[in-house]
Amino acid sequence: MREVPEGPVDPLLATPSTSNPTAQAAPQRLWLKVLPEVTVLCLCVVLWIPTREFNSSVGGPGPALYPRVLIILLAVAMVVRLLQQLRENRAEVPMRPVDSESPPEEGAEFNEELIDSRRVAIAIGLSVLYVLSTLFLGWPIATFILTLVFLFLAGKRNPVFIVPTALVLSLGFTYVFVKIVYISLPTGYGFFDTITVRLFEIMGIY
Numbered sequence: 001m002r003e004v005p006e007g008p009v010d011p012l013l014a015t016p017s018t019s020n021p022t023a024q025a026a027p028q029r030l031w032l033k034v035l036p037e038v039t040v041l042c043l044c045v046v047l048w049i050p051t052r053e054f055n056s057s058v059g060g061p062g063p064a065l066y067p068r069v070l071i072i073l074l075a076v077a078m079v080v081r082l083l084q085q086l087r088e089n090r091a092e093v094p095m096r097p098v099d100s101e102s103p104p105e106e107g108a109e110f111n112e113e114l115i116d117s118r119r120v121a122i123a124i125g126l127s128v129l130y131v132l133s134t135l136f137l138g139w140p141i142a143t144f145i146l147t148l149v150f151l152f153l154a155g156k157r158n159p160v161f162i163v164p165t166a167l168v169l170s171l172g173f174t175y176v177f178v179k180i181v182y183i184s185l186p187t188g189y190g191f192f193d194t195i196t197v198r199l200f201e202i203m204g205i206y
Contacts, residue, residue: 033089037082040124044075047131054186065183066139070131122153138188138196139177144170171203179205 048071054064126149133142147166156162177183178200187196200206 029089033085034082036121036124037078037085040078040128041075041082043128044071044078047071047128050135066177066185067131067134070127070134074127074131126150134186136189136192138192139185140170140174140196140199141188141192143173174200175203175205179203 048068051064051067051071054067126146130142130146133145137145144166147169148162151162151165174185177185187193187200197206
């Protein structure tokens with residue numbers, strides 16, 4: 001019978017494991033984690049290209065300013081989230097034994113299970129749809145619809161409250177951006193362009 005030496009075993013003399021499933025699965029897990037962020041970043045590039053055709057004949061920043069600001073903010077948020085994912089993956093130590101009596105490390109009280117992935121996906125989807133809708137529906141109509149959807153998802157279901165709130169916010173910011181700040185907001189295409197221009201005339205912007 002082979003004798004097993006007593007005392008601590010030198011890790012240099014220990015027989016290495018032939019395979020480490022956790023270490024092998026780490027790169028694949030990382031790609032799955034960052035895939036949504038990378039996809040949205042690629043979508044930001046796709047959304048940026050049509051804004052080069054938005055020109056203004058009346059001066060000012062032009063109608064491409066606001067969509068580009070939204071695209072940049074979305075891209076920055078995705079880059080920050082991507083860096084967080086890389087940092088969390090680098091901080092993970094595979095096959096580490098858990099000691100229930102040891103004091104928690106800094107940041108260990110943060111529970112990732114409290115994050116609802118479905119709500120995060122909905123928020124990202126709304127941001128992307130909002131950028132697209134401002135290009136085709138016009139900024140006032142798209143902002144009005146987005147505010148309604150956001151208030152509804154936030155639990156505000158009373159139409160007496162959400163409809164006037166969405167209307168005041170969309171029209172108020174439209175007046176400030178176009179009339180005061182002199183930013184040319186997207187007016188949409190076709191029928192929606194006619195409605196937006198008519199709305200600007202009623203508000204005294206044009």
